[in-house]
Amino acid sequence: MTVTLADVAARAGVSPATVSRVLSGNYPVAEATRARVLRAVDDLDYVVNGPASALAAANSDLVGILVNDIADPFFGIMAGAIQSEMGPAAPPAADVWGVGQAPGGPQGRAATGPAGPATAAEKLAVVCNTNGSPERELTYLTLLQRQRAAAVVLTGSAADGPEHTERLAAKVARLVAAGTRVVLCGRPPVAGALALTFDNRGGARRLTEHLLTLGHRRVGYIAGPAERTTTRHRLEGHLAALAAHGLPAQAPGTQPGGDPAAAEPPPLVVHGAYDRASGYDAACELLRREPGITALVAANDTVALGACAALRDMGLSIPRDVSVTGFDDLPFSADAAPALSTVRLPLYEAGARAGRLALGREVPPPGGVAMIRAELMIRDSTAPPLAPGR
């Protein structure tokens, strides 16, 4: 029925082993034989049987990418970046020994070595949508483990509970033990995995400081869903800035060991999903609680846009009546009216780096953990309050 490697071997008049060798290109084969085999492959329209080869070689060319919401550009951008690194291996065999160098520069000798792969196998990036569910995250990890994935990249915030954290750690340990490389992109480190963490706390702190410096004193905070690391870190940064200015924040996150989710949230903080609708609702709620608010800090850009819509509908002008800030700096943020002041996270660059780490194409950072800087982007949605001070 379907054509196999044996068929190719027969047609080329060689042994199956030889065909395998020219196909994986990791072993010297006479040029003439090689050509003959390639012709046979072509004639027969042969396509390797992935499962069979994965079984025999005890490895696969699958790389898993877990995202919380594939419809959200935040994840789309990272996923795309990760995947962009999955093409045929550029680096020559010289890098096999971990002497690696940064991409972009001259690559030194194209040491094909005794048997440099003509072209390292193309990796198949598979992105899996967890919908933010810790359960599905674990399920996908098992599925990936079952496929003997070469690597797994987990993107975005993690569930914040100790229970999930532990289960995840166990799963990661098992994956790593099975030879799967695990890299985290945008979430806190886990033993055994490489991690690229975003400076959510620092970015948030500086953003709120910007508002405070402008003169705002009553600022509302629209937080993301509780029980997510990113939500917590951004909120902590915000509260830290308030505290530094001596503002009463009832900051739960600042009590060491305190569980922010369990504690009563400060009056000017409201939680919601990372989407536009919840930004809209939260803005209404906050303005209801405290009509004197002059600035709204949103958990991310999407939420901020929802908040802007709400303010507009209330007849309030941005930033004249109320300043609004986002987080992430997604492409549309610069385009909003007014352009959104936000914190830029280098999503694409981070994703690309994570992809390289997953493939072992980049030297891991010391300790296996690197912090990605967040940069303040001040645009038109923030301005001094009409009546500065309180």
Next chain:
Amino acid sequence: MTVTLADVAARAGVSPATVSRVLSGNYPVAEATRARVLRAVDDLDYVVNGPASALAAANSDLVGILVNDIADPFFGIMAGAIQSEMGPAAPPAADVWGVGQAPGGPQGRAATGPAGPATAAEKLAVVCNTNGSPERELTYLTLLQRQRAAAVVLTGSAADGPEHTERLAAKVARLVAAGTRVVLCGRPPVAGALALTFDNRGGARRLTEHLLTLGHRRVGYIAGPAERTTTRHRLEGHLAALAAHGLPAQAPGTQPGGDPAAAEPPPLVVHGAYDRASGYDAACELLRREPGITALVAANDTVALGACAALRDMGLSIPRDVSVTGFDDLPFSADAAPALSTVRLPLYEAGARAGRLALGREVPPPGGVAMIRAELMIRDSTAPPLAPGR
């Protein structure tokens, strides 16, 4: 090293065959034995070896999803919807004999064959980012074929050239021959594949008609990249509407057999990528060519937002000075200022349906092809021109 099915069998005191049967649940096994096996699986923390089982069973639980741009919500939404259908088969045991029904309505028999699994294996949806490159599309299809994917869903516009069309058709034929189900979502039919096509032409025609009815006569068109089916269809709809109103359009797409890409584009049409930047540039270019333009029709919402930004920067008011329309109705479109008049494509619903078709969980439409309706969404970015008529 890694625990295998044989280990489980040993621990449960049964044969490997029995373990296999319990795990795939497609064969009667005594309840007691079953429980013992399950316990052993649990104790040993056993995870099936995907490749091995795929090899032996000659099928895999991978489903491929090809997208042109994973960072674009247009694709993210569809991909998420498709993936949402990949969970464990919903149909209960009663359905084992194929008496089942699709979720959401009686669908006749869901031919599961004589021995449907109690719980169909969870499918692993793998989304692959082609970046709009026909080459990569073919490459991914080969990769998926190599993995013996259970199904493949191709989303969004296809490359429009006859050469690629033919190569794609050949590839699809091969996949189908190998038992992979192929479904198209948002692109024209291909022999052997199921197709859900969007009514791009009709939607575009009605959208432009809306503008014409409002009184616009000089309307610029910002087209997507040439050589893409979606680009062509939307442009054709636009030109058809102009022609129906007796407006000189120099419509290349209306000459039967004419190659739109090769022909000189009408003066008020400019092509660009499906992104914001190109919308911005195109708007500038069109206004330069024809300052009298009173309406701009963009290839999609993202492009439209770019155009809006350009108009704003020129000091033009929307819709007072210039009306703007988009296409797709992505979530952010309702939020733009002003809210965008556009054409709504039921992306999520279409994706979900495509997912069900890919899994054989829904009866295919007659002829294997269904047209998805596009709905006009008139909001605030369109209004009559200041000086109606020409």
Next chain:
DNA sequence: CTGTTAGCGCTTTCAG
């Protein structure tokens, strides 16, 4: 450089 020989871990008839 190339052929031979064993499996990789699981599924699946075919007999009990």
Next chain:
DNA sequence: CTGAAAGCGCTAACAG
């Protein structure tokens, strides 16, 4: 209902 045995298609030592 359960076990035994025969591969699925490919890779990886080993010998030539």
